[in-house]
Amino acid sequence: MALDDEIRRWTGFAKALRKEDREAFEALMDACRGYASAGSNAVQPILFEPMIISMLLSQQMRLKKLEKKMDALEHAGTT
Amino acid sequence: MPSSTQAPPNRVKGWILDAYPAGEGEIAVWIISETGKRIRLTDKFQPKIYVSAKQDEIERLPSRLYNSQTIASWRFTYKYAHPTDIAKSRVLELTLKDCRKIQSLTRNILKMGGYLRYENHNCDLKGDRAYFFSHDIFPLAHLEVKTEKTGLFYTLQDSVESTDYAVPELRVMNLRVEIARKGKIANFKDPIDTIQVNQNDKKNRIDSGEERDKLIQLVKAVKELDPDFVVTWGGDSYLFPYFTHRAIINNALDEFILSRDDTPFPLKAPTGRTFYSYGRSFYRAGVIRLHGRIHIDQSNTFILSEAGFDGLIEIARTCRVPLHTAARNSIGSSMSSLQFYQAIKDDVLIPRNKSIPEAFKSAYELLVGDRGGFVFEPRVGAHNHVGEVDFSSMYPVLMANNNISAETVLCKCCPNSPLRIPELDYHICTKRIGIVPKTLRLIVKKRLIYKRMKGEAENPRLREIYDKRQVALKWILVTCFGYLGYRNAKFGTVDGHMGVCAFGREALLKAGRTAEKHGFEVVHGIVDSLWLKKQDAPVEEYANLCDVIREQVGVPITFEGRYKWIAFLPSKTHPRIGVLNRYYGVMENGKIKVRGLEVRRKDTPRFVVDAQTEMISTLALANDTAELLKRIPDALEVVKEYRRKLLDGEVPVWDLIVTKHLSKNLKRYKQRVSQVIAAEQLMKEGADVHAGNNILFLFTHSEDKRHNRRVKAAQLIEQGVNPDVKKYLLLLYSSAANLLSFSGYTAQSVYDAIRGYYLKRITDY
Numbered sequence: 001m002a003l004d005d006e007i008r009r010w011t012g013f014a015k016a017l018r019k020e021d022r023e024a025f026e027a028l029m030d031a032c033r034g035y036a037s038a039g040s041n042a043v044q045p046i047l048f049e050p051m052i053i054s055m056l057l058s059q060q061m062r063l064k065k066l067e068k069k070m071d072a073l074e075h076a077g078t079t
Numbered sequence: 080m081p082s083s084t085q086a087p088p089n090r091v092k093g094w095i096l097d098a099y100p101a102g103e104g105e106i107a108v109w110i111i112s113e114t115g116k117r118i119r120l121t122d123k124f125q126p127k128i129y130v131s132a133k134q135d136e137i138e139r140l141p142s143r144l145y146n147s148q149t150i151a152s153w154r155f156t157y158k159y160a161h162p163t164d165i166a167k168s169r170v171l172e173l174t175l176k177d178c179r180k181i182q183s184l185t186r187n188i189l190k191m192g193g194y195l196r197y198e199n200h201n202c203d204l205k206g207d208r209a210y211f212f213s214h215d216i217f218p219l220a221h222l223e224v225k226t227e228k229t230g231l232f233y234t235l236q237d238s239v240e241s242t243d244y245a246v247p248e249l250r251v252m253n254l255r256v257e258i259a260r261k262g263k264i265a266n267f268k269d270p271i272d273t274i275q276v277n278q279n280d281k282k283n284r285i286d287s288g289e290e291r292d293k294l295i296q297l298v299k300a301v302k303e304l305d306p307d308f309v310v311t312w313g314g315d316s317y318l319f320p321y322f323t324h325r326a327i328i329n330n331a332l333d334e335f336i337l338s339r340d341d342t343p344f345p346l347k348a349p350t351g352r353t354f355y356s357y358g359r360s361f362y363r364a365g366v367i368r369l370h371g372r373i374h375i376d377q378s379n380t381f382i383l384s385e386a387g388f389d390g391l392i393e394i395a396r397t398c399r400v401p402l403h404t405a406a407r408n409s410i411g412s413s414m415s416s417l418q419f420y421q422a423i424k425d426d427v428l429i430p431r432n433k434s435i436p437e438a439f440k441s442a443y444e445l446l447v448g449d450r451g452g453f454v455f456e457p458r459v460g461a462h463n464h465v466g467e468v469d470f471s472s473m474y475p476v477l478m479a480n481n482n483i484s485a486e487t488v489l490c491k492c493c494p495n496s497p498l499r500i501p502e503l504d505y506h507i508c509t510k511r512i513g514i515v516p517k518t519l520r521l522i523v524k525k526r527l528i529y530k531r532m533k534g535e536a537e538n539p540r541l542r543e544i545y546d547k548r549q550v551a552l553k554w555i556l557v558t559c560f561g562y563l564g565y566r567n568a569k570f571g572t573v574d575g576h577m578g579v580c581a582f583g584r585e586a587l588l589k590a591g592r593t594a595e596k597h598g599f600e601v602v603h604g605i606v607d608s609l610w611l612k613k614q615d616a617p618v619e620e621y622a623n624l625c626d627v628i629r630e631q632v633g634v635p636i637t638f639e640g641r642y643k644w645i646a647f648l649p650s651k652t653h654p655r656i657g658v659l660n661r662y663y664g665v666m667e668n669g670k671i672k673v674r675g676l677e678v679r680r681k682d683t684p685r686f687v688v689d690a691q692t693e694m695i696s697t698l699a700l701a702n703d704t705a706e707l708l709k710r711i712p713d714a715l716e717v718v719k720e721y722r723r724k725l726l727d728g729e730v731p732v733w734d735l736i737v738t739k740h741l742s743k744n745l746k747r748y749k750q751r752v753s754q755v756i757a758a759e760q761l762m763k764e765g766a767d768v769h770a771g772n773n774i775l776f777l778f779t780h781s782e783d784k785r786h787n788r789r790v791k792a793a794q795l796i797e798q799g800v801n802p803d804v805k806k807y808l809l810l811l812y813s814s815a816a817n818l819l820s821f822s823g824y825t826a827q828s829v830y831d832a833i834r835g836y837y838l839k840r841i842t843d844y
Contacts, residue, residue, distance in 0.1 A: 030655045037454045041584070043447045043502075 003036055006047045031058030089226040091118060092236075094219050094247045096307060097371055098401065100124075100206045101340075103177045104151075108231065109339065109371045110224060111247045117305065119340060119371065120224060122231040125151050126178045126209045129200040129428050130171040130188060131160035136196050137171050143191055144173070149180040159427040160200070162486035162514065162570060163435060167426065170200070178206030185431070200428035204419065207401045212420055218395040218402050219246060239397050240521065242528045242548075246392060252306035253277040256318060267324045278304045291329040294322070301337050307372060308388075309337065314376040315407075316364035320348040339371025366407060373402045380406045382413075382551060389544045390551030397525065397552070410554045411562045417518045418570050425514065427486075430569055435485045437573040438505070448503045448577040452606030453584040455591060457647035457657035461704040461821050462602055465612045465664070466621045467639040468628075470586065472523060472553075473607040474560035476634045477582045478575075479520050483563070484513020485572040500578035501585045507578075514570050519559060526552040583607070586632045593631060597624050603647055605659055610645065640666045644704045646821040648675075654820070663818075665699045677814045685734035686807065687814045690721040694818055711819060718815045719833045725807055735802045736775050736793050744770045753778070757792040764795060778803040 007029050014025050032039070032054045039050035093112035101107035106124040111117055130140060141153050152174045157167040175181060185202040204212065211217055214233050221237040221244065237244055258265040259272035273286035274297050281304065285296045301309070311318050323344045326335040336343050349365025368374055375383060375391075382391050383406055395405035398413040399420050405413055419429050440448065470476075477483070481498065488500070490508035498507040529549035536542040562568045564576030583606065590609060591601045597620070599611040613620070621638045628636050645664025650656045661675030677683045678691045694714040701707040724730050739754035745768065748755045757776035758768045768774070775793035781803045783789050791800055812826040819829065 027655070030653055033653055033656045034456055037456055040450065041453065043443075043450075045443060045446060 002047055003032060003039070003051075006051065007032070028055050028058075031055050034058070088118070090223065091120075092221075092223045093118070094221055095216060096219065096402070097373060098207045098210050099368075099370055100178050106178070106206065106210050107340065107370070108224075111249075111307070113247075115248065117307070117339065117371070120226060120231055122210075123229070124178060124206070124210050124213070125174050125176060126181060126204070126206065126213070127172055127174050128181060128185065128202045129156075129158060129160075130173065131168065131198045131200060131428065132192065132196050134169065136192070137169070140171055140188070140191075140197065144188075147184070147187070149175055149177070149184050151176045158200075159425070160198070161430065161434065162422070162427055162484075163491060165490075165492045170428065178209060181206075198434075199431045201423070202431055203429065205401075205404070208399070208404070208416065211399050211401070212423055217399040218405070219244075219392055220396070221245060239399065240525065242525055242532065244396070249308060249388075250278060250304065250306040251308040251310060251388070252301070252304060254309055254311050254314075254318070256321070258321070267321055271325055276300045276304070278306055289329075290325060291331050294326055294329060294331050294335050298334060298336055305339075309369060309372055309374045311374065311376055313378045314374055315367050315379045316351065316376070318376075319344065319367040319374075323348065337372070338369045342370045366403065368403050373406070375403065375406045381409060382406065382554070385554060386547045386551040389547035393548040393551045394555075397522065398555075410558045411565065411568070414518070414555050414559060414562060415569065417521075418514050421514045421518050422570070427514065433567060433569050433571065435572060438489055444503070448574075448581070450577075450584070451580055453587045453604070454606070454659055455601050455604035455609075457603035457610075457659065457662065458600075459647050459649045459655070459657040459821065461644055461646040461707055462612055462642075463644055463703050464614050464616065464641075465602055465610050465645045466616065466641040468590075468609050468611065468621065468625055468636055469639055470590075470607040470632075470634050470636045472526075472556045473583060473586065473634050474579050475519050475523060475556040477579055477586065478559065478563070479516045479523060480633050481578070481582055482507055482509075482513050482516050483572070483575040483578055484515035485570045485575065487511070487513035487516075488572050488575040488578060500574075501581045503574075503577060503581055505574055505578060515559070515563065515575075519556075522552050522555050522559075526556065586634055589632055590628045590636070593628050594624060597627070599624070603657070603662070608639075640668060640670075642666050642672075643702050644707050645672075646707070648817065648820050651817070651820075654823075663695060665701070671695060671699050676817060682738045682740075683814075684737050684807070684810070686721070686725070686730050687810050689734070690717060690811055691814050691818060693717045693721075694815060698818075708822060711822065714819065715815070715829065715832050718811060718829060721811055722808060722833065725804060725811070730802075732777060732796060732800065732802060735777055735807055737778065738773050738775050741768065741770055741772050741774055751786050753781075753790045756786050757790050760787070760790075760792045760795055766794070778806040781806040 014022055017025055032051045035050075035054035035057060039047075039054055042050045042053075044050050091110055091112050093110045095108065096111050096117070097109040098106055101121055104123055104125055106122045108120045108122055109117060110120060130137065132140070144150055144153070150173050154172050155169050156172045158170050160168045160170055173184070175184060181202050185199045188197050188199060191197065216222060216233055216235060217239055220235060223234040223236060225232040225234070253276070255275040257272040257275070258269045260266075260269045270290045271293050273284060274293055276283040276285065276297065283300050285293050285300065288296070322335065323332065323346070326332045326344070327346070332343055332346075344367070348367060351364040364376070364379060367376075377383065382394050386393070391402070391406055394400065394410075394413050395402045398405065398417040400408060400413050400416045422429050487508035489505050490510075493509050494506055496506040496509045498509055499505065500507065526549050529545045529552065533542050533545035533549065536545060560576070560579055563571050563579065564573050565571050587604060587606065587609070591604055594601055594609060594611050599613045599616070601609060602612045603610040611621070611624075618638070618641065621641070625636045625638050642664045643666070645662060647657050648661045650658045658675065663671070663673040663676060665671050673679060673695065676691065678688050678695070694717045697713045697717055698707060698710050701710045737753070741754055741758055745755060745758055745762070753776060754774040757774045758772075761768050761774070776790045777793065777796060777800065778789070779791050779800060779802065780788045781790070809826065812829045815829045816824045816826045
């Protein structure tokens, strides 16, 4: 609930974005929603902080996935 | 004939059925003897209440009460005046001449002290319950009673802890009345038409003679059949007040006696009360009791409808609540009764008002403490190799294990206690066991025994009895945690309530960690359940994991089973994010488990429920996710068939009725939502509509600019009313899309798929 309010605070920002930017923005917000219970467990009075960590974490996870994929591709290329 | 007319024997073995104040300082007790006789005995009983105050204040009180006609005797004694006290203190014990005078004396004393100086204790116990407590007996306890000049002496041959107790053969009568009503709704002015009295296979229909004769015939029938329980529908709120009224009109009130002793009905029915709970208004009628028989109003009982007579008896025995009170009480009040008994046993006085304040908290501490259970967000999509493990009775067990009670959390005696609430770091007493955990331990223990006995019993009737008993006890466990935070719970504690949540979160997190260490992936977790995924993990591995977690957390955890497949569904607004508790799947034993879908909701029209159920049954034939995906076209075929039925007018209007709850009064709605429009139609026709009612209606032209045409209230449907086919098709598609959303379906794509082409927008239908 609180998270939704915080995201709503950024509606103006999202509105000003171009379509593909807006989609990426939504993906970031989804990252926050996806880690909502961890964020709540962090008990931070300023909600934006767990949100940033959530976004960073989701980026890290994507990097990891991509690295794995790349490794696999390189591996396939060398053999 | 009732046996009350005979002289009571001076020694009798049997079960105690009912007790109530009879004369001044007297209690009437009804015993069902081992030979099946119903015997009335009388006993002397003078209840005690306690007053605590500053010593000099309390010293003066006896002299001020010197003139009181209600007090038989007084003395000073030592008790724990408040649950949190470490040592006993000197309090005044007042013995009353009659148990019906407790309320007035309490009020007097409070007034004398200016509602400030004196605190009253143990003054909420009604006469019958105080009597049970003081003799350490309980309803339907098996005992031997000896009558002596000084009163009755009980030798208990039973125990509340007993799980294989014998219950006497009870006679249960069903009483119904039909009223010769003149208008649409019957009222007190309408005379009796027929009275129906059923007991076992004896069916009595009283429909001849004048109204007065009918009443007298009923009295005779009740005397002859001599039931122990009289079961009615609306006896408290309507039936008995109506009978009383009719008896007065027919000048027969003195003869209209249904009680076992000769007490007629009171002239005026006791008043009921309205209360508000979890956002809903409720009304509870005043209790109308019979003397020597137990009147149960089926419209005014929770426990009977949940757990039947076996459950009612179990609650009455375990919580030591008189049967007719147990039938009407909320589970919470019954549980309080058990706590009161425990408090009296422990020499702790029961406060009149809850007096334990919540610890002061900073905003940050509130942020830390005021949270519910923990969740692991679901991994959206369909999964293979998932098993479910559930903690059983997690909160009650945590409360019992961690000694959480009003007097133990933040106790005065052990500030350095090693037992601490996680996150909040509140200390918990290590010197004594709290009243709440003590009572819970009994319930948890008994329930486990019943569950075992149920599994072992071969006789189906016995299995049913044990099941009903454990269900009744389960309800205590379900409510005990919520009651801990309830403002009127005398041994409740908000800090403890938060503490239980903190322990609960810790337990689930630990369990999740342990599962991961054992190679499982946590695909979803809510409060006390975990869904764990591991390729080809055998059942034993799950069982092993449960053992490890149980050892670590101290709460029993059971393996529910493995799923052939399970689908966690995404949110409608954020398709990448999962929704808690919205999933369905098929377990290996073939059981289909569905949560949070339309089929589980009460407001969904039959038509949609049927369609979704059929789709689920189709999908349930799949043995893994690969097969599940292959079965989607079959499920869409179901949608197609239902669409055809709707378009061809084969779906009866009754299958399309939607039910919505009216949460506030009509005037307070700002938006003219469907249920409001339907309710207005009903009001126009003269029906009574209140907040809290359910409104049933049909969508007729849901997009029409004229509100009144959008829906039709179910009661007003006439021939020729046509449903809004487009609206119902939308509901059908979106319920199908919801079901298939794990693989990316939306209402539009469902529509496209069944039409086979992609040109039209769904809104064009």
